[in-house]
Amino acid sequence: MVAPVTTAAGGGRQASPRRKGNDRGPSSGSVLAWLVVVPFLAYVGTFLVYPTALVLAGAFQDADGAFTLANLAALTRGAYLQAFLRSVQLSAITALLGAVLGALLSWGVAVGKPDGLVRRVVVAGAGVLAQFGGVPLAFAFLATVGFQGFVTRFLRDSFGVDLFATGAWLFELPGLTLVYTFFQIPLMVIVFLPALDGLRPQWREAVDGLGGSAWTYWRHVGGPILLPAFLGAVLLLFANAFSAYATAAALVSQGSPIVPLQIRGFLTGEVLLGQENLGKALGLGMVVVVAVAMGLYAVLQRRFARWQR
Amino acid sequence: MAAVTRSRSVARTVILLVLGAFFLLPLVAMAEFTTRGAGGTRSLASWAAIADDPDLVEAILVSVQLAVTSSVLVLVLLVPTMTWIRLRLPGLRRLVEFLCLLPVAIPAIVLVVGMAPLYAWVNYFLGDSPLTLTFAYAVLVLPFAYRAIDAGLSAIDLKTLAEAARGLGASWGTVLLRVVAPNIRTALIGASLLSVALVLGEFTIASLLNFDTLQVRVNLLGKRDAGVSIAVSLLTLLFAFALLFLLSFIGGRRRDTAVGGG
Numbered sequence: 014m015v016a017p018v019t020t021a022a023g024g025g026r027q028a029s030p031r032r033k034g035n036d037r038g039p040s041s042g043s044v045l046a047w048l049v050v051v052p053f054l055a056y057v058g059t060f061l062v063y064p065t066a067l068v069l070a071g072a073f074q075d076a077d078g079a080f081t082l083a084n085l086a087a088l089t090r091g092a093y094l095q096a097f098l099r100s101v102q103l104s105a106i107t108a109l110l111g112a113v114l115g116a117l118l119s120w121g122v123a124v125g126k127p128d129g130l131v132r133r134v135v136v137a138g139a140g141v142l143a144q145f146g147g148v149p150l151a152f153a154f155l156a157t158v159g160f161q162g163f164v165t166r167f168l169r170d171s172f173g174v175d176l177f178a179t180g181a182w183l184f185e186l187p188g189l190t191l192v193y194t195f196f197q198i199p200l201m202v203i204v205f206l207p208a209l210d211g212l213r214p215q216w217r218e219a220v221d222g223l224g225g226s227a228w229t230y231w232r233h234v235g236g237p238i239l240l241p242a243f244l245g246a247v248l249l250l251f252a253n254a255f256s257a258y259a260t261a262a263a264l265v266s267q268g269s270p271i272v273p274l275q276i277r278g279f280l281t282g283e284v285l286l287g288q289e290n291l292g293k294a295l296g297l298g299m300v301v302v303v304a305v306a307m308g309l310y311a312v313l314q315r316r317f318a319r320w321q322r
Numbered sequence: 323m324a325a326v327t328r329s330r331s332v333a334r335t336v337i338l339l340v341l342g343a344f345f346l347l348p349l350v351a352m353a354e355f356t357t358r359g360a361g362g363t364r365s366l367a368s369w370a371a372i373a374d375d376p377d378l379v380e381a382i383l384v385s386v387q388l389a390v391t392s393s394v395l396v397l398v399l400l401v402p403t404m405t406w407i408r409l410r411l412p413g414l415r416r417l418v419e420f421l422c423l424l425p426v427a428i429p430a431i432v433l434v435v436g437m438a439p440l441y442a443w444v445n446y447f448l449g450d451s452p453l454t455l456t457f458a459y460a461v462l463v464l465p466f467a468y469r470a471i472d473a474g475l476s477a478i479d480l481k482t483l484a485e486a487a488r489g490l491g492a493s494w495g496t497v498l499l500r501v502v503a504p505n506i507r508t509a510l511i512g513a514s515l516l517s518v519a520l521v522l523g524e525f526t527i528a529s530l531l532n533f534d535t536l537q538v539r540v541n542l543l544g545k546r547d548a549g550v551s552i553a554v555s556l557l558t559l560l561f562a563f564a565l566l567f568l569l570s571f572i573g574g575r576r577r578d579t580a581v582g583g584g
Contacts, residue, residue, distance in 0.1 A: 046406075046410050046411060047411070049402060049403070049406045049410075050403050050406060050407065050411065050414060050418075052399065052403075053399050053400070053403040053418070054421075056399055056457075056460075057421045057422075057461075057464075059440070059457075060437075060440070060457050060458065060460070060461050061421065061424060061425065061428075061433075061461045061464070062421070062424075063436070063440065064433055064435075064436025064437045064440055065424075065428055065432075065433065065436055066436070067435075067436040067439065067440075068432055068433075068435050068436040071435075071436075114341065117337050117341070118337060118338075118341050120334075120337070121333075121334045121337040121338045121341075122338075124330060124334055125334070131338065133567065133570045133571075134567070136566075136570055137563055137566040137567040137569070137570055138345065138563060138566075140519075140562075140566040140569075141519070141559055141562040141563045141566055142345070142559075144519070144520065144523075145519045145520060145522070145523035145562045146523065146559070147523050147524070147525045147526075147537060148523075148525045148537045148540055148541050148555065149523070149537075149540075149555035149556070149558050149559050150348075151541075152352070152540070152544060152548070152551050152552045152555040153348035153349070153351070153352055153552075153555060153556075153559070154348060155544070155548060155552065156348065156351045156352040156354070156355035156356075156548075156552045157347060157348045157351035157352075159548070161355075161548075162351060162355070163347075163350070163351035163354045163355060164347070164351065195344075195345075195348070198341070198345075199345075227329075227330075252427075255429070256429030256430070256431065256432075258429070258430060258431040258525075258526045259525035259526050259537070262525070262526075262529070262541075263525070263541050263544070266545075273429070273431040276431050276432070276435060277431070277530065279435070280434065280435065280438065280530050281530075292435055293435055293436075296431075296432035296435045296436075299429050299431070299432050300427065300428055300429070300432055303427055303428070303429060304427050307426065307427050
């Protein structure tokens with residue numbers, strides 16, 4: 014991907030003959046016009062495209078840099094396969110939970126006042142929890158249902174219920190599911206609220222006027238229109254949970270149940286010599302899963318956009 | 323109709339109350355946890371300890387500086403490029419859009435695998451200051467900044483403005499700084515606020531490249547003294563909330579002016 018940068022900068026091929034007395038700055042074909050975008054392309058090439066290419070290429074190389082498929086083959090076995098399956102399971106469950114509950118919350122917000130306080134608070138709060146939570150969310154749940162958490166203590170002192178009777182679930186997959194749902198619902202609000210806002214009140218009025226019930230409206234009008242947006246949001250949520258790292262890293266310090274934590278192991282040196290590129294193969298696996306989910310999301314978004322014109 | 327409206331408002335109230343409780347409970351728990359004293363009393367010791375920890379204060383300062391440098395870098399890179407592409411190089415628009423949205427499809431945990439060797443070079447040439455994270459963070463905020471600036475540029479008649487300024491003898495620098503920037507200032511503020519919030523919350527890249535930022539320090543502290551970590555976590559969540567709450571008013575004002583101008 015560094016190649017297009019050089020061809021772009023040297024794109025004098027298309028240079029049109031300069032107009033005489035042109036003081037309006039460089040025209041679109043001249044080398045000068047291309048120079049303006051060079052800093053951006055150079056920066057993105059260095060800090061985005063190059064590291065990405067390094068991971069993707071490394072997945073196909075052995076310790077000496079020779080081509081191999083052994084890294085990818087290792088992903089289909091044992092602990093790595095387990096980690097992928099657990100990651101997919103965690104992402105799918107929290108995507109569905111987040112999508113359903115988030116859609117309900119979006120509806121609750123959408124039928125209210127467009128500039129009301131409820132909407133402002135929910136939207137701002139959703140932005141915080143969905144995109145900037147990370148480590149603070151892990152600590153929020155430690156304070157709530159950790160060993161000495163608020164709810165844990167309350168249940169123990171008032172009802173004699175021991176939340177940890179079945180083991181340290183908060184630091185394993187069930188705990189991750191709970192905490193992930195906590196940031197998936199807000200993300201659903203962010204992506205689904207605009208879709209709900211796109212429903213025209215006239216459609217509802219038309220159904221009411223023709224004697225339809227709320228059920229008729231959602232079954233035959235609102236539901237079908239929103240379905241692509243909803244499914245798209247499920248995919249986006251799936252990709253979001255699949256790529257999340259910070260919350261899990263802060264919560265799980267022992268073992269690596271999911272793929273991002275497996276990659277952490279490779280970066281912090283808990284691996285055998287000569288297997289460094291396995292971490293890159295795990296990275297490639299994550300990129301493929303996320304890219305498929307995001308690609309389908311883009312397709313569904315375009316389908317839905319038809320109704321928003 | 324009245325029955326429909328009433329059942330709808332009942333359903334709405336139930337949803338908002340139940341989910342509101344789900345989201346408020348951890349925040350209340352954090353407040354309770356951080357004010358625990360010895361033997362069932364209340365104490366603000368965890369909160370006082372924030373200022374007493376020089377490493378934590380240092381990490382907070384690093385994160386604040388990073389928030390500023392990353393926002394500035396991403397704006398300096400994107401605004402001239404995106405303006406120029408709209409004016410002179412429309413053919414590049416798809417490529418730039420693709421590059422800017424690419425970080426969405428590449429998880430930070432994967433990006434950091436490729437950045438680790440790159441940062442060996444960065445630290446060799448530029449020293450190992452945590453501020454070198456600016457380069458990585460500007461990539462992370464790229465999609466958010468791109469969307470905000472793109473919306474801003476779409477809302478103005480860029481070609482006419484630029485041609486008018488050029489016709490009156492303005493240089494391209496003047497056009498950018500004194501014509502384009504003021505006209506898309508709400509978009510610039512929006513992009514900056516999002517960048518600030520994102521950088522203050524970033525953990526993945528900083529921790530795996532071994533830089534001491536706010537979230538890295540909070541995570542480390544939590545192993546020893548959960549109280550302080552939870553206090554700082556609550557503080558950052560509230561601060562990010564304040565930033566985004568502010569942003570909702572800026573967005574609203576833009577809509578008003580758009581209506582007024584149209």
